[in-house]
Amino acid sequence: MTLTKPKSVSATASANTISGALSQAIHEHRLAPGTKLGEDELSDIYGVSRTIVRTALQSLAHQQIIEIKRNRGAYVAQPSLTEAHEVFEARELLEPRTARSAARHATPDDIALLNDHVTQEHAAMDAGDRGRALSLSGQFHIEIARIAQQQTIADIINVLIARSSLIIALYWRRENALCESQAHHALIKAIGDNDGVRAEELMQSHLVDLHSALNLNELPVVEQDLRSMLMGEKKR
Amino acid sequence: MTLTKPKSVSATASANTISGALSQAIHEHRLAPGTKLGEDELSDIYGVSRTIVRTALQSLAHQQIIEIKRNRGAYVAQPSLTEAHEVFEARELLEPRTARSAARHATPDDIALLNDHVTQEHAAMDAGDRGRALSLSGQFHIEIARIAQQQTIADIINVLIARSSLIIALYWRRENALCESQAHHALIKAIGDNDGVRAEELMQSHLVDLHSALNLNELPVVEQDLRSMLMGEKKR
DNA sequence: GCGCACAATATTGTATACAATCCTGGTTGT
DNA sequence: ACAACCAGGATTGTATACAATATTGTGCGC
Structure with missing residues (x-):
């Protein structure tokens, strides 16, 4: 938080606050790749309308930090x-x-x-x-x-x-x-x-x-995650 | 229009159409630097709501093709x-x-x-x-x-x-x-x-x-444009 | 005529309402 | 038991209404 300066392409201030916060969370690995970012969820958390959240998400999508799938929502990106x-x-x-x-x-x-x-x-x-x-x-x-x-x-x-x-x-x-x-x-x-x-x-x-220092030839761990989720989940 | 493929970061299809059209117009120098891009104007032209226009403009702003000044509107960028x-x-x-x-x-x-x-x-x-x-x-x-x-x-x-x-x-x-x-x-x-x-x-x-091949040491021609506009305009 | 203050207008920012789409769960039939 | 199907609910996409701000125009005093 020293002098990060979110760079603020423009857009409204609140939207920059949100995209900055999400960006920071992703940088610090507190939001894992594949995590869903619901619009209602975020608008609740930050106390603004979905309009603002949407602006923030679009900004992050343009940086390819998140991926927006049409009619499906925004997810933290999983680079191939x-x-x-x-x-x-x-x-x-x-x-x-x-x-x-x-x-x-x-x-x-x-x-x-x-x-x-x-x-x-x-x-x-x-x-x-x-x-x-x-x-x-x-x-x-x-x-x-x-x-x-x-x-x-x-x-x-x-x-x-x-x-x-x-x-x-x-x-x-x-x-x-x-x-x-x-x-x-x-x-x-x-x-x-x-x-x-x-x-x-x-x-x-x-x-x-x-x-x-990267695992060049292996699949991303996401699939393991998914598998483990399917295994150890509330199978009821 | 051969295979440009606007790349579509995501966002809605109509928004991509509009940002693509504007982008193309700017590339072809049909929209001069400094030109104002009003939201109502664009929503009339393309027959969509300002919501979509806004999405398109934000996309272009992120590419620094246009500049959005808060409460002032969007303008075709004028790189220094x-x-x-x-x-x-x-x-x-x-x-x-x-x-x-x-x-x-x-x-x-x-x-x-x-x-x-x-x-x-x-x-x-x-x-x-x-x-x-x-x-x-x-x-x-x-x-x-x-x-x-x-x-x-x-x-x-x-x-x-x-x-x-x-x-x-x-x-x-x-x-x-x-x-x-x-x-x-x-x-x-x-x-x-x-x-x-x-x-x-x-x-x-x-x-x-x-x-x-650029004029490295001179001011952008915009000022000349402005001046010439003031000179040769409908002085009425 | 000039400059300033203030009202009128236009434009952008934000929230909300409605429409479209997708996901979930249960039901039915085999 | 399993698959397909069809609601019901939840989530995103779009349009519109309203609020905030900037710009323009007008009138007044000097």
Whole structure:
């Protein structure tokens, strides 16, 4: 909640509040892929009409964070394996050079902000709040694009990271995620030293690491979930 | 209208029809940057309620093709100089490597489709329909991303090209645009030969050409438009 | 004639009512 | 027991009514 700034494409304020809250919940893995987001349910929770909820959901749908099936409702998205690859390939095209650019533009304040981010990330991890750590980790990448003074790319990365969060929820296999803050720490060092080339290399390998830490050849765990639900449910 | 496929993030069918129509009109420079898009006006034209129009406008706003100012209405976007640079810088990060990838995946059918595109582009140009030629030229780039089997990147490029169209409307200076189809023709050749490296190079230089064909240091022509409107209008 | 305040109008924002569609559960027939 | 079918209920899609805000027009004082 430090300076997330939901970006507010436009739309009404309440709608942005709701889409921001849902987005945050998804980033922090408090809303699992496949979860149904009923309109009445949300309008009750947030105390607004379905009109507003609908606006918020459409916004999230456009970011492909949720999927709206006609006459069926909105569900937290379940990126396919193909999409998972595509998202990381896109990130690998955008982020390394952006990190290089960030190294050129970074001010001491920027470095301080990044360090603060990693500190919070560590704190969240120590507190066992894995979701929050992941969310902060994503914001770190967006922050770098902002430092590079590339708002357009930052916007794109923002969306890609949201989807990455879903992908991680579905396909992650590695247990320890502290490699994260290590890599981020090294990146800050390179950016702070204005070493663009190194920053680009580090970002590249960081993304490759993430990409390769996914279960590439397996089905998403959703089906297991569904199966277990069918097994252990109120079979009456 | 060949196979544009509005991509339909979701939302209702009518809304997609309207946002598609508006998007097309903007691509073809039939709707100038700054034009106001009133909700009642559009609901009259398309014979649907404002609810649907609103959905369509929000979709376009999310693509940053239009800008919705709270309580003021929707206007065709006027990208700033900074945004113009950012958009082309993003494209330069994404498209060259995507072209390389397309060269790996292209089938004979794909090549035929691309050739067809360029032919239509030429035809539109000969017919003096500059807007349609520009629109087709943009679709060409999207088609390449599709051929590369990178739907995610294709989606991103789709949005960037829409914004590029607005940027061209505002900042274009060069008179002749037939360099376009020349460059596209060369690209098809490289892709058809499965020469990924060359395709990447060609796309890179093509984008640099486009980028450098903009009036980088001048104010958008909108102000000129406004002035000329005030000058040559029904001074009554 | 000019500028300001205020009313009239138009436009957008939000909520609600109604229509269309889908899902659930029970009933019936085999 | 099982399948198909047909209500009934719940959920989403669309239109419309009303509220809030901005814009325009008018009149007054100077």
